[in-house]
Amino acid sequence: MAAESENLTLVQAVRDGLHSEMERDDDVVVMGEDVGKNGGVFRATEGLYDEFGAERVVDTPLAESGIVGTAVGMAAYGLRPVPEMQFLGFIYPAFDQIVSHAARLRTRSRGRYTCPMVIRAPYGGGIRAPEHHSESSEAMFVHQPGLKVVVPSTPYDTKGLLASAIRSPDPVVFLEPKLIYRAFREEVPDEPYEVPLGEAAVRREGSDISVFTWGAMTRPTLEAAENLAGEVDVEVVDLRTLSPLDEETIVESFKKTGRAAVVHEAPKTGGLGAEIAATIQEEALLYQEAPVERITGFDTPFPLYALEDYYLPEPARIEDGIRDTMEF
Amino acid sequence: MLTIRAFDTEAGDRFADGEIPGFVHLYIGEEAVGVGTCAALEDDDYIASTHRGHGHCIAKGLDPKYMMAELYGRAEGYCNGKGGSMHIADVDAGMLGANGIVGAGPPMATGAALSIDYQDRDQVAVGFLGDGAVAQGQVHEAINLAATWDLPAIFVVENNHYGEGTPVEKQHNVDNLSDTAQAHDIPGLTVDGMDITAVAEAVGEARARARAGDGPTLVEAETYRYRGHYEGDEEPYRDDDEIERWQDRDAIDSFKRRLIDRGELTAEEFDDLEREVEAEIEAAVEFAQNADPPAPHEAYDDMFAETPPEIERFATAARTTTDGGERIEESRSSSEPRSDGGRSGGERR
Ligand SMILES: Cc1ncc(C[n+]2csc(CCOP(=O)(O)OP(=O)(O)O)c2C)c(N)n1
Ligand SMILES: [Mg+2]
Numbered sequence: 132m133a134a135e136s137e138n139l140t141l142v143q144a145v146r147d148g149l150h151s152e153m154e155r156d157d158d159v160v161v162m163g164e165d166v167g168k169n170g171g172v173f174r175a176t177e178g179l180y181d182e183f184g185a186e187r188v189v190d191t192p193l194a195e196s197g198i199v200g201t202a203v204g205m206a207a208y209g210l211r212p213v214p215e216m217q218f219l220g221f222i223y224p225a226f227d228q229i230v231s232h233a234a235r236l237r238t239r240s241r242g243r244y245t246c247p248m249v250i251r252a253p254y255g256g257g258i259r260a261p262e263h264h265s266e267s268s269e270a271m272f273v274h275q276p277g278l279k280v281v282v283p284s285t286p287y288d289t290k291g292l293l294a295s296a297i298r299s300p301d302p303v304v305f306l307e308p309k310l311i312y313r314a315f316r317e318e319v320p321d322e323p324y325e326v327p328l329g330e331a332a333v334r335r336e337g338s339d340i341s342v343f344t345w346g347a348m349t350r351p352t353l354e355a356a357e358n359l360a361g362e363v364d365v366e367v368v369d370l371r372t373l374s375p376l377d378e379e380t381i382v383e384s385f386k387k388t389g390r391a392a393v394v395h396e397a398p399k400t401g402g403l404g405a406e407i408a409a410t411i412q413e414e415a416l417l418y419q420e421a422p423v424e425r426i427t428g429f430d431t432p433f434p435l436y437a438l439e440d441y442y443l444p445e446p447a448r449i450e451d452g453i454r455d456t457m458e459f
Numbered sequence: 460m461l462t463i464r465a466f467d468t469e470a471g472d473r474f475a476d477g478e479i480p481g482f483v484h485l486y487i488g489e490e491a492v493g494v495g496t497c498a499a500l501e502d503d504d505y506i507a508s509t510h511r512g513h514g515h516c517i518a519k520g521l522d523p524k525y526m527m528a529e530l531y532g533r534a535e536g537y538c539n540g541k542g543g544s545m546h547i548a549d550v551d552a553g554m555l556g557a558n559g560i561v562g563a564g565p566p567m568a569t570g571a572a573l574s575i576d577y578q579d580r581d582q583v584a585v586g587f588l589g590d591g592a593v594a595q596g597q598v599h600e601a602i603n604l605a606a607t608w609d610l611p612a613i614f615v616v617e618n619n620h621y622g623e624g625t626p627v628e629k630q631h632n633v634d635n636l637s638d639t640a641q642a643h644d645i646p647g648l649t650v651d652g653m654d655i656t657a658v659a660e661a662v663g664e665a666r667a668r669a670r671a672g673d674g675p676t677l678v679e680a681e682t683y684r685y686r687g688h689y690e691g692d693e694e695p696y697r698d699d700d701e702i703e704r705w706q707d708r709d710a711i712d713s714f715k716r717r718l719i720d721r722g723e724l725t726a727e728e729f730d731d732l733e734r735e736v737e738a739e740i741e742a743a744v745e746f747a748q749n750a751d752p753p754a755p756h757e758a759y760d761d762m763f764a765e766t767p768p769e770i771e772r773f774a775t776a777a778r779t780t781t782d783g784g785e786r787i788e789e790s791r792s793s794s795e796p797r798s799d800g801g802r803s804g805g806e807r808r
Binding site: 194263 | 540630695758762
């Protein structure tokens with residue numbers, strides 16, 4: 132009998148998740164630049180072409196707008212396309228298809244058309260490459276009504292969230308933290324399973340401050356929390372789904388601690404930190420003991436190499452931000 | 460061509476050594492296209508490049524020293540060490556930039572050509588693109604605009620037969636990529652991209668045509684990259700035989716032989732040239748290795764013509780930072796409110 136679980140990296144869990152869903156449902160079609168024969172730039176689709184063939188693992192021309200636009204049409208007529216963008220920074224040619232069409236097809240047709248598709252894209256910095264190869268533009272998609280936005284931070288969640296995303300009747304932007312694609316392993320069940328969308332995970336319980344984060348920033352945030360143990364009792368909440376936000380968990384955690392920080396890689400201005408701070412003020416103003424601290428990337432394009440270590444929040448900066456909030 | 464080959468060979472080695480960060484896409488094998496094209500241009504003509512831009516830069520006259528510094532992410536590089544291999548730009552050389560976004564160069568070339576037209580200058584603008592990029596919508600938008608408005612633009616398609624790992628015939632329905640010119644009713648021709656004179660001739664004619672007010676031309680140059688798509692590419696999509704077949708037609712070798720046959724170059728002169736070039740590249744590496752990285756606050760430089768106050772506050776905070784976890788407590792201006800933007804964003808105190 133086959134093993135019941137396997138020790139997988141996050142990118143292997145992506146592959147495993149795609150594999151499970153393709154096995155479950157013949158209408159799931161993976162498509163993108165080099166996803167077929169070559170198994171994808173990050174090898175997230177490795178072996179799928181051999182197993183499922185060129186019709187279900189489609190090598191496309193280099194044309195993001197065409198890829199996503201085609202996926203919209205496929206989704207409208209019964210398929211479940213899973214287009215891959217090689218890097219999140221290459222998604223912009225497809226932005227029109229995503230925001231003007233994928234996200235609106237349902238409401239525009241009064242629910243008669245749906246758009247069940249999952250756009251997968253590796254995002255984020257820390258890999259020593261500038262600009263388009265490192266950026267985190269999740270807020271642009273969160274801002275768009277009609278889209279769900281999901282960011283896993285562990286291999287287990289990756290497979291389960293991807294399953295939920297693919298089975299979701301609506302379009303999902305599925306952002307994969309490429310910095311931790313191969314950073315660590317976790318037991319991932321062979322069987323298909325779902326991790327529900329829209330539910331945050333409390334990764335570490337604490338009573339002094341709630342720190343909200345997601346994706347690749349979860350680990351440095353947890354590290355900062357450990358470093359502060361004894362001094363500050365930090366609760367770390369991994370949001371997992373950025374749209375719809377799990378307001379209940381955010382507010383519940385905040386009511387317990389009365390202080391909050393948000394850690395994200397994206398630039399500060401207009402980032403998701405602002406939305407979380409606003410949510411807290413709307414729902415729990417009277418519990419608030421300090422301004423919500425935002426520990427974020429700079430308001431600049433993602434820089435190369437030497438400046439990357441400053442740009443990205445790391446444990447020391449996160450600890451500083453937490454202390455500032457505690458001392459307010 | 461020799462400078463490009465030496466530069467990129469060295470860049471590949473230094474990337475393998477871990478000295479050069481990020482991604483590098485080497486131009487080795489394709490030198491005749493960039494050099495042939497730029498040889499047919501005037502110094503003040505414009506080019507817009509691609510992610511595989513080192514060759515275009517050198518052919519357009521950029522200094523390998525500052526290029527190498529940019530690859531190393533050093534402040535003295537062409538983009539202050541913030542852009543790296545894929546973003547080198549130099550306004551003095553008329554080089555609009557390498558480009559991390561495939562297909563983004565041609566629209567800029569069209570715009571540059573429009574500025575030439577508008578201001579009645581005696582120049583042309585060249586947009587380089589790969590075979591893969593020909594599938595991008597914005598490329599066709601750009602060609603259509605230039606064609607409709609008869610702009611002095613030239614689109615040079617570097618058909619190296621692969622877009623990443625996908626062969627050209629899997630990406631396009633046309634036999635020759637130059638056939639796409641027909642859709643825009645402009646001349647399109649396919650030339651041997653391993654032959655520098657063939658490229659130069661074609662681009663020279665395109666330039667004359669553009670300057671005569673007859674609009675853009677699409678030149679497809681058939682070529683081949685000897686190295687992987689990027690350094691580190693495992694290249695499962697092709698075999699050594701195919702690479703060797705193209706190397707047998709190497710642009711540098713064949714041009715060298717032709718010049719020697721014609722008595723315009725001796726083998727000794729060629730060797731001297733090669734040595735000269737190697738010394739130049741070695742010096743460029745040394746320069747890059749010894750150059751400083753940009754300081755943290757420089758991340759905020761050049762964001763806008765006038766720095767907005769929010770960014771100024773970020774930058775001020777970053778100026779008080781030092782590397783290696785040791786914090787400098789530099790007094791922050793007392794006029795700064797406690798809860799301002801400088802508290803987070805770029806700040807590490
Ligand atoms: C919009 C966009 N999509 C995808 C990529 C990733 N990518 C970088 S180069 C490349 C292949 C480009 O092929 P081609 O245009 O033929 O140029 P070549 O690399 O062969 O020189 C791809 C897919 C990108 N940089 N930009
Ligand atoms: Mg190519």
